[in-house]
Amino acid sequence: MSVNGRRPARGPFHPKISTCDNGDMTERKPIEYWLSDMDGVLVHEGSPVPGAAEFVRRLAASGKPFLVLTNNSIYTRRDLSARLAALGLDVPAEAIWTSALATARFLADQRPEGSAYVIGEAGLTTALHEADYVLTDIRPDYVVLGETRTYSFSQITRAIRLIEGGARFVATNPDPVGPSQEGSLPACGAVAAMITRATGVEPYFVGKPNPLMMRTALNVVGGHSEQTAMVGDRMDTDIVAGVEAGLETILVLTGVTREDEVGRFPFRPHRVVPSIADLIELIDV
Template identity: 60%
Template structure:
């Protein structure tokens, strides 16, 4: 599949559109290009802490206009998955407002009493009490679901333990492996495609990680574009037995008009759709 055949786009957020809350070169212009052409797209993130409205506001502060209905989080994908498993189910949730809001909006009741599911997501306030409850409920038969597999997350002071680390602790205590909804599970991408009515054969995925964005995009049957503006470089690509369809330095290379021409106001190219 060649890029001209692409009708819809999925894109990762961190390392692709933003880096440390600063918009990356070409990100604002690419989003504007998609809006101008009425191209269906979604911005994806494995972060389950924030609601789509929160993330839209954070991106706006970085200079990027992304409406909340164009954001798809691992929390939203998890809620979508759960709603397809049972109707109006029950869950014990370890996570922040992004996850609890999504599960509530999917029609679930959150309870500590004999829930059908234990759902673990990202939070900066993991407690021994909540983890103990999760372990006991799973031992009593609740199904174990995790929003994403990331073992660590970034902070100004260094790495933080993330969802995958807590899930590993619970697995060690229960002997039960969770079902992980977020990247690199292509389930998250398929639910995103359904959200915008897209088909994998005419959709591209932009990401900065070979082990999540690219492998999941490939397994979902999409055209994959690796940007080198985030965590990966050419040496990283060589570590994997698969390859993205394209490798570019950043999203500015996806613009119809070169970023330099936009910034210079070249009358022969500026504003071309």
């Protein structure tokens, strides 16, 4: 069976359509730019998803611009490129976009050459330094909360007092927990909730599902929303962000969201497929 003369991806999927405000159904343009989540799409619990390496190879050979997106702000993109290479996934550093990079770009646009008190690791501090930000705990413009495996109570206390003193509160992503081989770990969203509870100040989250991260990613690849696909494993972050940014959205079932959960959401992806392997044939369409 074909859809509009094209062979569909294997497995269950929604038709390749979008709904306009007037209720009409309009045909999307062929996919020329690809955005993909990392955890749950290309890798899962420290191992590559079957077919991910071939998907990346086929994308590179096609010449179509692509970007791997992650809410993880711990690592620099060079670090992530090396970690993916160790798993057999050849993703160059410049093809990786993190919530740390998106946060640094956001702050540089809002307040050029500003200052920030940062709770996070190298991925975030490096991105902010490269954006000409000064990292300080003396009257900073912002408190910036990112991911770390070693959240410090003294750092959190300092962040609370700085926010009480007038610093603006920004966080890289709203994820409450993160994965590890030992189980869930408290993540940025959970710590942000603690700070908000103490200060009454809500953070501005830059990472997914904020469509801002999608729009900055589009700027990086030079893409247009009507010709760009977002591949993700979570309806509540990847897919909703793609929908709000006007992208073609593809849900893979190798991560967080199960197939029987899709219908519970008020929005829907354009496609639902078992895994990234089922999208390889779409690259050359």
